[in-house]
Amino acid sequence: MNILEKITNELDMLSKSERKVAEVILASPSTVIHSSIAALAKQANISEPTVNRFCRRLDTKGYPDFKLHLAQSLANGTPYVNRHVDENDSAEEYTDKIFESTMASLELARKSLDANDVNRSVDLLTQANKISFFGLGASAIVAHDAQNKFFRFNVPVVYFDDILMQRMSAINSRQGDVVIVISHTGRTKSLVEVASLAKENDATVIGITTKGTPLAKECSIVLTVDVCEDTDLYMPMSSRIAQLALIDVLATGFTLRRGSKFRDNLKKVKDSLRSSRFERKD
Amino acid sequence: MNILEKITNELDMLSKSERKVAEVILASPSTVIHSSIAALAKQANISEPTVNRFCRRLDTKGYPDFKLHLAQSLANGTPYVNRHVDENDSAEEYTDKIFESTMASLELARKSLDANDVNRSVDLLTQANKISFFGLGASAIVAHDAQNKFFRFNVPVVYFDDILMQRMSAINSRQGDVVIVISHTGRTKSLVEVASLAKENDATVIGITTKGTPLAKECSIVLTVDVCEDTDLYMPMSSRIAQLALIDVLATGFTLRRGSKFRDNLKKVKDSLRSSRFERKD
DNA sequence: TTTATTATGAAATAAAATTTCATTTTTTCT
DNA sequence: AGAAAAAATGAAATTTTATTTCATAATAAA
Numbered sequence: 001m002n003i004l005e006k007i008t009n010e011l012d013m014l015s016k017s018e019r020k021v022a023e024v025i026l027a028s029p030s031t032v033i034h035s036s037i038a039a040l041a042k043q044a045n046i047s048e049p050t051v052n053r054f055c056r057r058l059d060t061k062g063y064p065d066f067k068l069h070l071a072q073s074l075a076n077g078t079p080y081v082n083r084h085v086d087e088n089d090s091a092e093e094y095t096d097k098i099f100e101s102t103m104a105s106l107e108l109a110r111k112s113l114d115a116n117d118v119n120r121s122v123d124l125l126t127q128a129n130k131i132s133f134f135g136l137g138a139s140a141i142v143a144h145d146a147q148n149k150f151f152r153f154n155v156p157v158v159y160f161d162d163i164l165m166q167r168m169s170a171i172n173s174r175q176g177d178v179v180i181v182i183s184h185t186g187r188t189k190s191l192v193e194v195a196s197l198a199k200e201n202d203a204t205v206i207g208i209t210t211k212g213t214p215l216a217k218e219c220s221i222v223l224t225v226d227v228c229e230d231t232d233l234y235m236p237m238s239s240r241i242a243q244l245a246l247i248d249v250l251a252t253g254f255t256l257r258r259g260s261k262f263r264d265n266l267k268k269v270k271d272s273l274r275s276s277r278f279e280r281k282d
Numbered sequence: 283m284n285i286l287e288k289i290t291n292e293l294d295m296l297s298k299s300e301r302k303v304a305e306v307i308l309a310s311p312s313t314v315i316h317s318s319i320a321a322l323a324k325q326a327n328i329s330e331p332t333v334n335r336f337c338r339r340l341d342t343k344g345y346p347d348f349k350l351h352l353a354q355s356l357a358n359g360t361p362y363v364n365r366h367v368d369e370n371d372s373a374e375e376y377t378d379k380i381f382e383s384t385m386a387s388l389e390l391a392r393k394s395l396d397a398n399d400v401n402r403s404v405d406l407l408t409q410a411n412k413i414s415f416f417g418l419g420a421s422a423i424v425a426h427d428a429q430n431k432f433f434r435f436n437v438p439v440v441y442f443d444d445i446l447m448q449r450m451s452a453i454n455s456r457q458g459d460v461v462i463v464i465s466h467t468g469r470t471k472s473l474v475e476v477a478s479l480a481k482e483n484d485a486t487v488i489g490i491t492t493k494g495t496p497l498a499k500e501c502s503i504v505l506t507v508d509v510c511e512d513t514d515l516y517m518p519m520s521s522r523i524a525q526l527a528l529i530d531v532l533a534t535g536f537t538l539r540r541g542s543k544f545r546d547n548l549k550k551v552k553d554s555l556r557s558s559r560f561e562r563k564d
Numbered sequence: 565t566t567t568a569t570t571a572t573g574a575a576a577t578a579a580a581a582t583t584t585c586a587t588t589t590t591t592t593c594t
Numbered sequence: 595a596g597a598a599a600a601a602a603t604g605a606a607a608t609t610t611t612a613t614t615t616c617a618t619a620a621t622a623a624a
Contacts, residue, residue, distance in 0.1 A: 015602060016589095033350055037581060047604040052582065063581060064346065064611090068315055071353045085534055091404065092397035094538065095531050099392040102527050103385045110381040115374035122373065138430060145423045145522070237530045240427070241523055245384050248519045249377050252367055256376065297571060298620095319612060329573040334613065345612060346580090 003069040004029060006058055018054045020044040025070070033071045037063045098237070105227040105238030106245055112211070112226035113246070121221055122253035124204050125150075128178040133159040134166045134194055135182035138236035142182050142208070142243040149251040153258070163190045170194045173203035180206045184225070184239040186213025195219060208243055285351040286311060288340055300336045302326040307352070315353045319345045380519075387509040387520035388527055394493070394508035395528065403503055404535035406486050410460040412438040416448045416476055417464035420518035424464050424490070424525040431533040435540070445472045452476045455485035462488045466507075466521040468495025477501060490525055 007022050014022060024044040025032050032040060041048045055066035085094045125131060131150055135143035140161035147159035160166045167190075173179055179198040183191050186209035195218040199205050207219035216222045225246055227238045289304050296304060306326045307314050314322060323330045337348035367376045407413060413432055417425035422443030429441035442448045449472075455461060461480040465473050468491035477500040481487050489501035498504045507528055509520045 017603065034347075036579080038579090041604095048581075049583080049605090050603065053602090065316075067346075067350065068353045071350045072356065074354065085538070087538065089538065090397070091401035091535060094534050095395060095397055095400055096392065098531050098534055099388055099527055102530070103388050106381055106385050106388075110378065113377060115372070115377055118377055119373035138427070141423050141427045141430065144426060145420070148420060148423065241526055244523055244526070245381055248384070249380050252376050252380055253373060256367070256369065256371065299572065318610080320610095330612075331573065331614080332571085335571090 003058065003060075003066075003073045005073075010058065014054070014057065017044075017046045017050045018057065020046055021051055021054045029070055029074055033067050033074065102238055102241055105242055109225045109227055109242035109245065112224045113249075114224065117221050117223055118249060118253060121206050121223060121250060122257055124178050124206070124221075125250065125254055126257045127176075128155070128204075129176040130156040130158070130173075130178070132169055132173070132177065132179045132198075133157070133182065134161075134169075134179065134191065136161060136163070136188055136191060138240045139182040139184060139208075139243065142240060142247060143180075145244055146180065146182075146247045146250075149247060150254070153251075153254060163194075166190070166194045167197065170197040170203075171201065173198050173201045175202040177203040178206060179203045180208060181215060181219070182208040182243060183213075183215050184210065184227075184236055184243070186210050186215035188215075191215060192218060208246060285340065285342075285348075285355045292340065296336070296339065299326075299328045299332045300339065302328055303333055303336045311352055311356055315349050315356065384520055384523055387524055391507045391509055391524035391527065394506045395531075396506065399503050399505055400531060400535060403488050403505060403532060404539055406460050406488070406503070407432075407532065407536055408539045409458075410437070410486075411458040412440070412455075412460070414451055414455070414459065414461045414480075415439070415441040415464065416443075416452075416461065416473065418443060418445070418470055418473060420522045421464040421466060421490075421525065424522060424529060425462075427526055428462065428464075428529045428532075431529060432536070435533075435536060445476075448472070448476045449479065452479040452485075453483065455480050455483045457484040459485040460488060461485045462490060463497060463501070464490040464525060465495075465497050466492065466509075466518055466525070468492050468497035470497075473497060474500060490528060 004026065007026060011019060011022055021040065021044045024040065035043070037048050037051050041051050044051070052063055055061075055063050058066065058069075060066040060069055085097050089097065133143035133146040133150075135141070143159045143161060147157050150157040158169065160169055170179065177198075179195070181191055181195045181198075186192075186207070192214045195205050195207065195215055199218055199220075204221075205219045207215050207222045208225060209215045209219075209222065210226055211222065211224045223246060225239065225242045227242050286308065289308060293301060293304055303322065303326045306322065317325070319330050319333050323333050326333070334345055337343075337345050340348065340351075342348040342351055367379050371379065415425035415428040415432075417423070425441045425443060429439050432439040440451065442451055452461065459480075461477070463473055463477045463480075468474075468489070474496045477487050477489065477497055481500055481502075486503075487501045489497050489504045490507055491497045491501075491504065492508055493504070493506045505528060507521065507524045509524050
């Protein structure tokens with residue numbers, strides 16, 4: 001486990017002086033890995049043995065061993081974090097920041113996702129008579145993408161990004177149908193209503209949304225996709241990509257469940273597209 | 283740079299004894315990070331000062347510093363790689379694999395992207411009279427998403443995922459228009475033709491595609507998005523997500539270029555959506 | 565072969581970390 | 595509240611670890 005997280009977790013198990021050490025470390029871990037025990041003790045205004053005891057409390061063999069763990073945490077921890085784009089960033093800087101934030105969000109989303117729910121969703125999808133994907137705004141793109149993917153599986157699949165059509169479709173749904181409702185906020189009124197309507201008509205409703213939202217309450221299964229809030233402040237960016245990755249997961253689970261025969265069929269669809277392309281020279 | 287790679291690279295710059303050290307380290311780096319300089323010297327059958335000199339030759343401050351670097355290299359050793367989904371994978375396994383592959387692809391895409399091209403593209407976009415996004419299949423989703431984003435900027439923006447409409451739009455384009463053509467393969471005939479048509483009509487054509495493809499040849503600027511080929515074998519998965527991240531980058535560059543006044547306007551659009559939502563309780 | 569250069573390790577030194585133990589602080593119990 | 599027990603802390607001593615110095619050995623150049 002990441003030692004920085006561990007420090008944060010065990011912060012209240014620590015004594016007063018040890019907490020001082022923790023604070024100094026958390027404030028600037030990258031400095032600490034180049035400090036001696038004496039330097040760190042001075043920084044935190046405590047004695048060297050206290051630093052040593054602090055290290056042992058975190059289940060390391062001593063200060064040098066602790067530094068090793070810390071170094072490893074930094075190596076893993078720093079690459080993909082949410083770094084905010086700044087007014088004066090160069091093209092290179094904001095490009096890097098956005099890619100990194102996106103990766104960080106994917107990492108987060110993966111952690112928030114429950115494999116059991118994925119499994120159950122795939123189960124239901126493979127047995128569905130009809131699959132519908134509903135989303136609005138940025139989530140409409142995700143729904144659109146999902147339709148594209150599932151269309152290749154040769155199953156009845158529809159997608160609507162229009163409130164009225166969604167309502168009509170929801171009202172006409174029945175048992176055996178699976179309705180997937182996508183919304184990052186989970187608070188878009190009309191979508192919550194659509195989910196509710198589908199549920200009333202005995203369709204299975206799967207929500208791709210954040211935990212504990214009004215939409216989540218209307219769903220049989222909630223596929224939780226939590227991403228860092230503020231990356232989506234002005235425009236939905238990360239959440240949408242995490243949702244797309246989830247669609248990939250569902251589509252993959254679907255093909256795996258359907259077995260190898262089915263995958264051959266998929267290859268045929270793919271091959272049929274080839275004639276519309278320029279051939280590769282290599 | 284990864285210190286293990288560095289050791290491998292500089293192997294022939296090293297003296298005989300130092301090479302012994304290198305070999306022991308490369309054979310089992312994870313053991314070494316828990317060894318003292320004396321233990322390592324003994325392992326390699328050489329003296330302690332030799333280990334020390336070895337460390338310095340690799341531009342570290344000494345043995346402890348070297349161990350730190352080594353620890354970090356090990357932590358980074360298995361970042362995000364493309365792991366292939368297997369027939370018998372559990373839901374948890376394929377979920378993890380897909381998320382990781384997606385992250386690996388984003389990392390790759392970021393590296394293949396040229397910041398100068400991004401910068402020039404943003405320049406052109408901010409000055410465009412009209413912006414069009416064209417894509418087919420999975421790339422249509424990306425184009426759709428782009429339209430969504432740029433629409434908020436209150437600039438004339440269109441998107442078509444229909445061949446005929448794309449052709450018509452391309453024929454009607456003129457100088458000062460920017461046409462963004464999205465295709466992972468860069469070989470879809472109709473799209474290459476659309477790019478060509480737009481170019482003939484003096485529009486600026488920006489391609490979001492792979493390097494060296496027929497489409498790339500028709501473009502004024504190519505935004506290279508290389509991802510690992512075989513993740514897209516049956517379905518476009520990673521490439522599409524990398525393209526979306528690139529759209530985020532362009533949109534971000536656009537707002538930055540337009541300045542702070544412009545970002546206030548964006549906030550208004552965002553706020554106007556609020557009434558259609560259930561309020562948060564917290 | 566001789567000389568210059570570089571590589572190497574033994575021993576000494578320096579630095580860093582750990583242990584021990586006395587003192588202080590905090591908690592618990594009456 | 596006050597005494598006793600427990601826990602926390604740091605000074606100093608000790609131990610471990612790393613580095614430097616320097617003499618010697620190996621290697622390359624003349």
